[in-house]
Each structure stands twice: as C-alpha cells, then as structure tokens.
Amino acid sequence: MQKRQQIRIDGIVQGVGFRPFVFRLAKSLQLTGSVLNSNTGVLIEVEGSIDDLSKFQSRLRQEMPPLAQIIDFHSSEIAVKNDDRFIIMQSEHKGESSVLISPDMSLCEDCLNELLSPADRRFQYPFLNCTNCGPRFTIIAGIPYDRPKTSMHVFPMCEKCTSEYHDPADRRFHAQPNACPDCGPHLKIYDREKRQVNTENPVKHAITLLRSGRILAIRGLGGFHLVVDAKNEKAVEELRLRKNRAEKPFALMAANTDVVDKYCKITHREREALQQQTRPILLLPARPSSNLPKSIAPKSKYYGFMLPYLPIQHLLLQEDFELLVMTSANFSDEPIVIGNEQAFEQLRTLADYFVIHDREILQRCDDSIAIISAGQQRLLRRARGYVPAPIIIKNETSTPILAVGGELKNTVALSKGKKIMLSQHIGDLDNPEAMNFFKSSIKHLQTLLEIEPQYIACDMHPEYLSTKWAYEQFLIPKIEVQHHHAHMASVMAENDNTRKTIGIILDGTGYGMDHTIWGGEIIIGDLKEVSRFAWFEPVPLPGGNAAIKEPWRMAISYLRHSFGDAMHKLTLPILRDTKPNDLQLLLQMLEKKVNSPLTSSCGRLFDAVSAILDICPKITYEAQAAIELEMSVKTALQRNLAYPVKIDNYSGAVSFVPLIREVVNDKIQNVPNEQIAARFHVTLAEILVSLAINARKEAGISQVGLSGGVFQNFTLFNYLNERLRGEGFHVLTHSKVPPNDGGISLGQIAVANAKLS
Ligand SMILES: [Zn+2]
Ligand SMILES: [Zn+2]
Ligand SMILES: [Zn+2]
Incomplete structure (x- = not known):
C-alpha cells in the first residue's frame, strides 16, 4: 500500500549538500515526492511503501552529509499524490528565517584528491571546496546564505563552475564558495x-x-x-x-x-x-x-x-x-x-x-x-569548526536573550527558542580592538538569528567592560548573573540538565554576591538561584591586579596568613630571592590592609603554591604559575599521596593553612617539587570530595557540576572527576563549551531564562 509522508527538518541542513543527498536516497529506494529548502530548514515529501519509507527515514539520519546536523525532526502522514518521480524544488523564502549555517570545515578527501591530481582542473588550486567542506561562517555577511551575501560575491563563477553549481548530481551543487583557478581568489x-x-x-x-x-x-x-x-x-x-x-x-x-x-x-x-x-x-x-x-x-x-x-x-x-x-x-x-x-x-x-x-x-x-580527557573531547577555546553551531536546550527560551559574557576570554551568546548561539572566542576585552570585535560579534549573531534581544544577561561585576556596555543599552532590561552561578549554569546547560546541583567552581576571579572577589566556591542550587555552601577562606590579594601578574605576592600573603611573623624564619627560596625592600613594602600593605582586597580565589592558591615552590614567581602569560605547577606533576595521582591535613569546618570558609604548612615543610626539607606538586593536587581534590559529601548530606543532592578556569588543569580534573564518581556522585562536566570564562555567556542565558520563567 502507498503512503505519503511530510518531513520537516530543522538544523544545519542548508549549504551542506542535504537536498542532493535526499534526492539520491529517495531515488535509490524508488520513492517519489520532493525536497526543498524552507525558511526553517528542509521540507521533504516522500511517497512509497511503508517498508521503503521507514528505510528512508533511518538512512536519512545514518547517511546524511558530514556537515549536516539535525536538531528537530517532524514527520507526519499526508494524502497520497501519486507523483511519477522525485524532484528538487525551488527554495521557499517567506517569513522569518531560522536557518542555521555550518561552521567552517577542513578540506574533504574528494577535494584533497583533486588538489593533488595533475589532471584535475583544480590541481594545486588553494581555494577549492565543495558542499562537504570549506569556508562558511567566516565568509558570511548576512542571510540567506547565498553567494551574494558572502565575500565570494566579487568572483562571478565561470561557465564550468556555474554548471557544477546547478547540477544536483554534482558535489558542488549550490556550494556557495565554489571557485576554480579561472574565476576564484588567488x-x-x-x-x-x-x-x-x-x-x-x-x-x-x-x-x-x-x-x-x-x-x-x-x-x-x-x-x-x-x-x-x-x-x-x-x-x-x-x-x-x-x-x-x-x-x-x-x-x-x-x-x-x-x-x-x-x-x-x-x-x-x-x-x-x-x-x-x-x-x-x-x-x-x-x-x-x-x-x-x-x-x-x-x-x-x-x-x-x-x-x-x-x-x-x-x-x-x-x-x-x-x-x-x-x-x-x-x-x-x-x-x-x-x-x-x-x-x-x-x-x-x-x-x-x-x-x-x-x-x-x-x-x-x-x-x-581541545584536549581528550576522561574519554571525551573538551574544548578550551571554542571558535573555528564549532561556531556558529548552536547549543540546544530542552527548556526553550520564550524570549530572545543576549548574554555579554565576562571580561577575559570573552564570548557572547544569543538565544532563540531552544537554540543558544555562542560567538567565537573574542578574547580579553581590555583593548579597543577586542571591544570592537565584541560589538560586531553581537551584531552578527543578531543577523544570523534574525532577532533582537529582549533582555541582556550580564555579569554582576560593575567594572567589566561587557557589563558597562550592557548598561549603555538603555532600552533593554538587564539581568545580572553572579559569575560562579554562570559557570555552574554553563555546565548544566551544555548537558541540558536542570536538576539541583552542587557546583564545585574553581576559578581565578569573579565578583561575589558580597562584593568581594570569589573563586573557590562550593555552591548549591539550580539555574534560578544558588547559595554558597563552602568557600576557600579569603586571603588578601596584595596590590590587587598586580598580585595576579606576580604570584610571589600571593605566596607572601599565604605565608603571612599561615605562619604570621614566624614566616621570616622559613628558609624558602621565595623569601631569600625577594628584594628586602619589596618584601617590606608588601608586608606593610598587608598590615595596613592597603590595596589588598580579600579573595577566595582557587587560581590564587595555585599561584601561591607555585611561587612558594619557586616554580613561577612571575608570569609572562595568564595563569602561567598554575600551569607550570600542574606541569611539574610527573606521576599519576593517587589517594595515598594526600597530606594528612585536618580541615575542621567542612562548610563555610575552609582554611588552607594546614595544606600550606605541609607544602612549606616539604619544600624546606628539599622534597622535590614534583612530589610536592602531586601531593598538593591530591590533597586539594580530597578536600573538595569531602566538601561535596557534606553538601550531599546537607542538601540531599548527589549531582555535582565542575566548572571554572582552574578545570583547564586536567591533572586535577581527571583525579577529582574519578573520585567523585567513585563516591557515587553524578558528575556534570564540560565538553561543548570551555570550563573557563569562554562558557560564561551560555551560563548567563540559562540563568536569565530560568529567572524569567
Ligand atoms: Zn570538499
Ligand atoms: Zn570557475
Ligand atoms: Zn570565571
């Protein structure tokens, strides 16, 4: 018996060879009907036996072109039309469009073969591509994604390229950047x-x-x-x-x-x-x-x-x-x-x-x-190859929200229904060129999604340039999101999980709800709100930002905090090598509490230990001290390496004095840095495991989310992740967006959406 089905597909299905693929598949199964590009994706009608129709549907998903990505798939039965063949129909362009564009993809095997074949007309031509590969996002000025809206518009196609472009049987059918040595770039x-x-x-x-x-x-x-x-x-x-x-x-x-x-x-x-x-x-x-x-x-x-x-x-x-x-x-x-x-x-x-x-x-x-860790690919910077593919959430946003991200490693994001489109990595906003990039990325996301935001989600930090920009948009209401709440929400959102979570957020710097600098936080809650369960006991950050660039300052701060005046008797390289004047000045600063804001930052704890071990007292790039401390760990981490530290209060402010004392002790005894660094990592992780267990007891939640810049340390991440799973926790981790501030914009949207609904 003949049946006819209408199939609507939403996702990355245009400009990636989807229609010719559907055409070939339908023909091979002897189905009749049509396929066309619509304003929401691809619309297919197929007619044939029930058996062949079900084969069509399953092969559609299994064999689709490499760059295609299906987000929504709706199939319904309609009246039989008795067509005599299957055709590709003219595109339908009406109303608002929500067509998604593919990220840029590397040269495919077929194109590579042509590039290297002396007989091919594109032999050694550096700009060849087809519907299965090549530039997309980086050459687009606007939508619909057609050649006139790309930077290829200045290269009219030659006769040969034109005929490929119009031939459904050709790999270059509707390949917008199609080019050859006769007509393309050089x-x-x-x-x-x-x-x-x-x-x-x-x-x-x-x-x-x-x-x-x-x-x-x-x-x-x-x-x-x-x-x-x-x-x-x-x-x-x-x-x-x-x-x-x-x-x-x-x-x-x-x-x-x-x-x-x-x-x-x-x-x-x-x-x-x-x-x-x-x-x-x-x-x-x-x-x-x-x-x-x-x-x-x-x-x-x-x-x-x-x-x-x-x-x-x-x-x-x-x-x-x-x-x-x-x-x-x-x-x-x-x-x-x-x-x-x-x-x-x-x-x-x-x-x-x-x-x-x-x-x-x-x-x-x-x-x-990216890195492969615990069996999964984890992105540390999300840009080429990944942008503008959206993150999909079930809990769709009822109104478009723009999130402007953090200050460093900035990304921005815009939501439309269940799609959240993140910008590429923008970088640190503190230079004018990056700020322009930030603004143009926001415009471009609006162009691609064809919407205007109704709300702006931003960080609570009043000095972040992204927050300041948000407040310059007078007409759009703002929703402020606490930095570490955004981190937790980002790991929840990319896992499409809305359940109550214990967030272990290990970070450099974030503006806290009490207006101090947070960064080593155990928070409990959901997308809507969180409360602070435990945090790293705050220590002074002498010189503010200068202490971030000069980890030796943080070392002195932690030494003074842990030993008081007795610190002067310690025979540590960091005390020997710091100029007496500098040391004196810094101690006075701490004494008088001048320019020494308190911080619970986990990144600064790593800085301090790195400098105490004389691994990296001064940095030349962001997070260098912490990275080099991690790099000095040469052995596999094991639980029995933990220092026997007793942490009294397993909630509230958790003191790291006992751990710092152990580290200092070992350094004075000339224990190799390699060992001390390993023991530091294990002990810190074990403290975090204890805190998570306590939080579970108190809140009855056994889901943990790991986020924050410190989780770029995969030595720590792998060990902690495994230990938490061993203790029976369900652990949410990052794979689609970075654990660092590159993921903040996604978290901001998730929180703003929860607050609005
Ligand atoms: Zn190709
Ligand atoms: Zn040509
Ligand atoms: Zn952060």
Missing part, C-alpha cells in the same frame, strides 16, 4: 615593504622562504597565522623574540597523525580527534624523547597539534615539511589580524613576508583548542 606574496614578489607559484616560493628560516604571515580562514619551519630552532626563537612572547607555547601543524605520533604519545581517540573535520588544535602529551626545539613549548608537557585544514596548508606540508609552527598573528592578547592592509601595518615587525589572498575574511575566527 594567492600573492609581498615583502614587508609591501612590494609584491614576482613568482609564478606563490606556494613554492613560500616553501623556499620557510626553508631559509623566514617568518611568514599567511592569510588563512579566520585570520592570519605566523608560520615558521618548526625544526629550525633559530627561526622559532626569532619568532618568539619578535612576538614578545617569552614562554607561552606555540601551536604546531603536522602533515599527518604519524608525524604527530613521533613527538607525542597519541591514543586511537586522539588520532580520530585530530582527523575530524573541525580540526582543533589538540593538546597532546609530549614524548620525553622529542627532539623539537625547546622554544616551541618551554616548560610544558603538552604540544598543541593540528592537521592541515586549508588547501594551502596541505600544499605546504605535502612534501617539503612535516611540521610547521602555526600561531595566531597578533600582538600578545589582541585579536588575530584578518585584513591584508591591517596585516601590512600591524605585522610589519613580526613577519618577513606576507602570503595574502583576495577572499575577504568577514568573521574573525581563531583556531579552536
């Missing part, structure tokens, strides 16, 4: 004086320059990279010098996973993660035998590796290099450079040569950073 090379280098083959020339140790600024997908030969120690050091970047690790691009395996131990899961089309930079444990230049990642036990995702990267790495340093082209924490002119101006002192192209980058987008 590469050029310039020197730093902005003189064009005369060359037939810019890629070959770039290889020659890299071989001779030159630093190249290469315009990519979401911005410029600075690139050098990773095996040329002098070149890597020169890059470090010019970038004024003393110690922060550089990312590497390897030709393939076998190359990565030479330098890092990689698991099967990690190999897969490197090869996925989102192509994040993956943090991988370095092999001790690795003989790469020290200056690539000094003091780190990880290398950040990615595989080529652009045609030009494949061409550079094909035969001539197996490994390149590939780092964002910017000064310290400024946003990555995207424009050609901007590059000539701003990167003049950094790069020797510029490899540029004429396909404009409309949305800046950094490389994403």
Whole structure:
C-alpha cells in the first residue's frame, strides 16, 4: 500500500549538500515526492511503501552529509499524490528565517584528491571546496546564505563552475564558495615593504622562504597565522623574540597523525580527534624523547597539534615539511589580524613576508583548542569548526536573550527558542580592538538569528567592560548573573540538565554576591538561584591586579596568613630571592590592609603554591604559575599521596593553612617539587570530595557540576572527576563549551531564562 509522508527538518541542513543527498536516497529506494529548502530548514515529501519509507527515514539520519546536523525532526502522514518521480524544488523564502549555517570545515578527501591530481582542473588550486567542506561562517555577511551575501560575491563563477553549481548530481551543487583557478581568489606574496614578489607559484616560493628560516604571515580562514619551519630552532626563537612572547607555547601543524605520533604519545581517540573535520588544535602529551626545539613549548608537557585544514596548508606540508609552527598573528592578547592592509601595518615587525589572498575574511575566527580527557573531547577555546553551531536546550527560551559574557576570554551568546548561539572566542576585552570585535560579534549573531534581544544577561561585576556596555543599552532590561552561578549554569546547560546541583567552581576571579572577589566556591542550587555552601577562606590579594601578574605576592600573603611573623624564619627560596625592600613594602600593605582586597580565589592558591615552590614567581602569560605547577606533576595521582591535613569546618570558609604548612615543610626539607606538586593536587581534590559529601548530606543532592578556569588543569580534573564518581556522585562536566570564562555567556542565558520563567 502507498503512503505519503511530510518531513520537516530543522538544523544545519542548508549549504551542506542535504537536498542532493535526499534526492539520491529517495531515488535509490524508488520513492517519489520532493525536497526543498524552507525558511526553517528542509521540507521533504516522500511517497512509497511503508517498508521503503521507514528505510528512508533511518538512512536519512545514518547517511546524511558530514556537515549536516539535525536538531528537530517532524514527520507526519499526508494524502497520497501519486507523483511519477522525485524532484528538487525551488527554495521557499517567506517569513522569518531560522536557518542555521555550518561552521567552517577542513578540506574533504574528494577535494584533497583533486588538489593533488595533475589532471584535475583544480590541481594545486588553494581555494577549492565543495558542499562537504570549506569556508562558511567566516565568509558570511548576512542571510540567506547565498553567494551574494558572502565575500565570494566579487568572483562571478565561470561557465564550468556555474554548471557544477546547478547540477544536483554534482558535489558542488549550490556550494556557495565554489571557485576554480579561472574565476576564484588567488594567492600573492609581498615583502614587508609591501612590494609584491614576482613568482609564478606563490606556494613554492613560500616553501623556499620557510626553508631559509623566514617568518611568514599567511592569510588563512579566520585570520592570519605566523608560520615558521618548526625544526629550525633559530627561526622559532626569532619568532618568539619578535612576538614578545617569552614562554607561552606555540601551536604546531603536522602533515599527518604519524608525524604527530613521533613527538607525542597519541591514543586511537586522539588520532580520530585530530582527523575530524573541525580540526582543533589538540593538546597532546609530549614524548620525553622529542627532539623539537625547546622554544616551541618551554616548560610544558603538552604540544598543541593540528592537521592541515586549508588547501594551502596541505600544499605546504605535502612534501617539503612535516611540521610547521602555526600561531595566531597578533600582538600578545589582541585579536588575530584578518585584513591584508591591517596585516601590512600591524605585522610589519613580526613577519618577513606576507602570503595574502583576495577572499575577504568577514568573521574573525581563531583556531579552536581541545584536549581528550576522561574519554571525551573538551574544548578550551571554542571558535573555528564549532561556531556558529548552536547549543540546544530542552527548556526553550520564550524570549530572545543576549548574554555579554565576562571580561577575559570573552564570548557572547544569543538565544532563540531552544537554540543558544555562542560567538567565537573574542578574547580579553581590555583593548579597543577586542571591544570592537565584541560589538560586531553581537551584531552578527543578531543577523544570523534574525532577532533582537529582549533582555541582556550580564555579569554582576560593575567594572567589566561587557557589563558597562550592557548598561549603555538603555532600552533593554538587564539581568545580572553572579559569575560562579554562570559557570555552574554553563555546565548544566551544555548537558541540558536542570536538576539541583552542587557546583564545585574553581576559578581565578569573579565578583561575589558580597562584593568581594570569589573563586573557590562550593555552591548549591539550580539555574534560578544558588547559595554558597563552602568557600576557600579569603586571603588578601596584595596590590590587587598586580598580585595576579606576580604570584610571589600571593605566596607572601599565604605565608603571612599561615605562619604570621614566624614566616621570616622559613628558609624558602621565595623569601631569600625577594628584594628586602619589596618584601617590606608588601608586608606593610598587608598590615595596613592597603590595596589588598580579600579573595577566595582557587587560581590564587595555585599561584601561591607555585611561587612558594619557586616554580613561577612571575608570569609572562595568564595563569602561567598554575600551569607550570600542574606541569611539574610527573606521576599519576593517587589517594595515598594526600597530606594528612585536618580541615575542621567542612562548610563555610575552609582554611588552607594546614595544606600550606605541609607544602612549606616539604619544600624546606628539599622534597622535590614534583612530589610536592602531586601531593598538593591530591590533597586539594580530597578536600573538595569531602566538601561535596557534606553538601550531599546537607542538601540531599548527589549531582555535582565542575566548572571554572582552574578545570583547564586536567591533572586535577581527571583525579577529582574519578573520585567523585567513585563516591557515587553524578558528575556534570564540560565538553561543548570551555570550563573557563569562554562558557560564561551560555551560563548567563540559562540563568536569565530560568529567572524569567
Ligand atoms: Zn570538499
Ligand atoms: Zn570557475
Ligand atoms: Zn570565571
């Protein structure tokens, strides 16, 4: 018996080859009907036997194109029409649109084969792509996603490209960025004086320059990279010098996973993660035998590796290099450079040569950073490959909410129904360029979702530039969200979980409900509200922000807090090496309580211990002291390593004096840092486990959420996560958004939505 079904699909289903796929699938099952792009996604009508219709539905999900993502799937039975075939119909554009756009994806296998086949018309053409790969988010000015609304609008397609574009049987059917050497963008090379280098083959020339140790600024997908030969120690050091970047690790691009395996131990899961089309930079444990230049990642036990995702990267790495340093082209924490002119101006002192192209980058987008931990991929920076795919929540927002995020590692987010669209990583708002990026990202999200926010969710911190901006939007009501509540809500929202939770929030800095600086918090509650169950006993932060940049200050603060005047008798390197004048000044500051706000920050506890152990008394990049403390742990953490500290009050303010005393004692006894650092991590985790058990007793909740910047420490995260599960807790962890402040905007929306409903 014949039946007819109407299927509505919402999700990332346009511009990704979905219609031709449906067309081929229907034909192979001898079904009749139609498929078309609608304003909400894709609309399909299919007619055939019940058996074939059910095969169609299951194969639709199983075999859909790689870039497609289904969010909603509605199927209903309608009257039989007795068509004689299956057709692709003209798009239907009416009313408000909620079509989602795919993130940018790495070159697919088919395109790679064409790139490397001398007989193909796109042989060695650096801008080839198809519906299964290539640029999307970074070339879009507006919607609907059609060529005129992308930076490809200045390249009219040639005859051959046009016929591919209109042929449903072709891989390039409706591929908006479709191009070839005859009609598309091209590469050029310039020197730093902005003189064009005369060359037939810019890629070959770039290889020659890299071989001779030159630093190249290469315009990519979401911005410029600075690139050098990773095996040329002098070149890597020169890059470090010019970038004024003393110690922060550089990312590497390897030709393939076998190359990565030479330098890092990689698991099967990690190999897969490197090869996925989102192509994040993956943090991988370095092999001790690795003989790469020290200056690539000094003091780190990880290398950040990615595989080529652009045609030009494949061409550079094909035969001539197996490994390149590939780092964002910017000064310290400024946003990555995207424009050609901007590059000539701003990167003049950094790069020797510029490899540029004429396909404009409309949305800046950094490389994403991820790690595989406890069997899952965890994002530390969410940008290329992931944005603008939305986070989906069941508890849909009834009104559009804009969240403006935090201050550092900022992202913004906008909600529409059950979709929450996060911006790419914007960065630290304290420079004008980043603030412009922040504003344009908000505009762009509004364009993509075609809505105006009715509420703005922001942090409670009155000095955050994001909060200040929110209050400049006079007409839109604001909802303030406490920083650590937002952290907890972000881990709940990405797991689509609304149950009562014990939040273990370990963070650097956040404005507390009592107007002091929080950061080591055990909170209990839900998306709507939380109460503070326990927190790290506050200690002074001498010099305020200066103490964040100079961890030795935090060490002195904790030593004074833990030993009083007896601290002067301690034979610690940090006391020996601090200039007597500086020490005196700092102690007076603490004594008189001048410019020494109290903080319960967990990040500052790590800073203090790192400086007490003389690992990192001064930092050159954010969180360096904490990172190096983690890096000094060389053994697996085990419960029996915990210091025998007794913490009296297992709620309220929890004192870390006993732990600091143990650490100091061991340091004085010349116990190796490696051991002390391991014992510190285990003890801290055990204290947190005890606090969680107490919170469970008191509140009758056995779900824990882990969030906050300190959870970028995967040594701590893995141990704590496992211990909590062992104690019977249901543990919510981050995988889709970062545990750091990059996830704050998502949490702000979740809290604001709960407060509004
Ligand atoms: Zn492709
Ligand atoms: Zn063409
Ligand atoms: Zn935070």
